Amino acid sequence: MLSCKHTTHLLSEALDRPLSRRERFALRFHLLFCRGCRAFQGQMDFLRKASRSFIHWRDAGDQ
Amino acid sequence: MTDTRNAEIISGFRPQMLKFARLQLQDDSGAEDAVQEAIEAALGGIDRFAGRSALKTWIFTILRHKIIDALRERGRTVQVSSLERDESELDEAFDALFKENAHWSPQSRPKPWGDPEEALQQRQFWHVFETCLEILPARTARVFMMREFLGFETDEICTTLALTTSNCNVILHRARAGLRQCLNQGWFAGEAQPC
Ligand SMILES: [Zn+2]
Numbered sequence: 001m002l003s004c005k006h007t008t009h010l011l012s013e014a015l016d017r018p019l020s021r022r023e024r025f026a027l028r029f030h031l032l033f034c035r036g037c038r039a040f041q042g043q044m045d046f047l048r049k050a051s052r053s054f055i056h057w058r059d060a061g062d063q
Numbered sequence: 064m065t066d067t068r069n070a071e072i073i074s075g076f077r078p079q080m081l082k083f084a085r086l087q088l089q090d091d092s093g094a095e096d097a098v099q100e101a102i103e104a105a106l107g108g109i110d111r112f113a114g115r116s117a118l119k120t121w122i123f124t125i126l127r128h129k130i131i132d133a134l135r136e137r138g139r140t141v142q143v144s145s146l147e148r149d150e151s152e153l154d155e156a157f158d159a160l161f162k163e164n165a166h167w168s169p170q171s172r173p174k175p176w177g178d179p180e181e182a183l184q185q186r187q188f189w190h191v192f193e194t195c196l197e198i199l200p201a202r203t204a205r206v207f208m209m210r211e212f213l214g215f216e217t218d219e220i221c222t223t224l225a226l227t228t229s230n231c232n233v234i235l236h237r238a239r240a241g242l243r244q245c246l247n248q249g250w251f252a253g254e255a256q257p258c
Contacts, residue, residue, distance in 0.1 A: 003165035005158075012236040016210065016217045036172035043243050046179045051211035053183050054192060058114040 002030045007037045011044050069109040073102055073122060080126055087130045097133055101126040108213040116189065120196055121208055127201035150200045150237065157240045173243075176251045188250055195245035199238055206231065207238035 007030050010023055019027065031038050077098065084094035105122040112118040134143045160171040182188040196204055209215045221231045
């Protein structure tokens with residue numbers, strides 16, 4: 001069983017590279033039983049979305 | 064939105080950048096060099112920025128990184144540490160969220176964020192987001208922005224900044240975990256609980 005800390009590393013790397021089958025399986029298994037890591041996963045996805053929106057966000061100062 | 068307009072915006076930041084670099088480096092020609100290098104490095108990919116804030120956050124991050132490199136080259140570790148929150152400090156803050164067995168400790172186990180989509184519509188949220196990026200260590204922030212703002216692949220980032228792949232992965236994780244914690248405290252914790 002993965003530790004939560006290890007899981008956070010895999011969740012981060014999943015945003016940067018395709019995980020191996022083995023990693024995907026271990027991750028899915030951990031997430032099934034761990035609310036904390038599921039929340040962390042949602043927040044990682046949100047960070048990506050927020051970053052993409054940030055570069056398009058136009059302040060009132062922008063023309 | 065054109066590159067030309069962003070290039071103009073960047074040159075508009077120049078005086079402020081110079082002032083910042085002079086203050087940190089205490090040396091005019093060193094400051095000029097750092098600013099010039101930062102501007103050149105920032106020009107690649109600027110067409111992706113539609114807003115001034117994000118562009119400014121990006122270019123000042125590169126400048127901070129250049130200044131820290133210059134200070135390190137001169138062996139001025141004291142100034143480096145006063146300018147930069149240490150990477151190891153962030154790692155310690157992250158480690159503190161876990162028990163001995165590397166599972167979440169009950170009080171710091173992440174909880175889902177209320178309505179994150181709605182945050183994206185709010186001006187005040189973006190100010191918090193900017194601040195959270197600004198307090199990341201310079202290199203950490205730069206790697207994160209190359210990945211998430213400019214959409215570079217990890218190996219391109221590693222090559223450009225002369226890092227190993229595992230180093231890059233560790234830095235990206237550090238950045239994301241740090242931002243998560245900062246937003247959690249600075250924005251989502253203050254949210255009203257749904258009744
Ligand atoms: Zn977990």
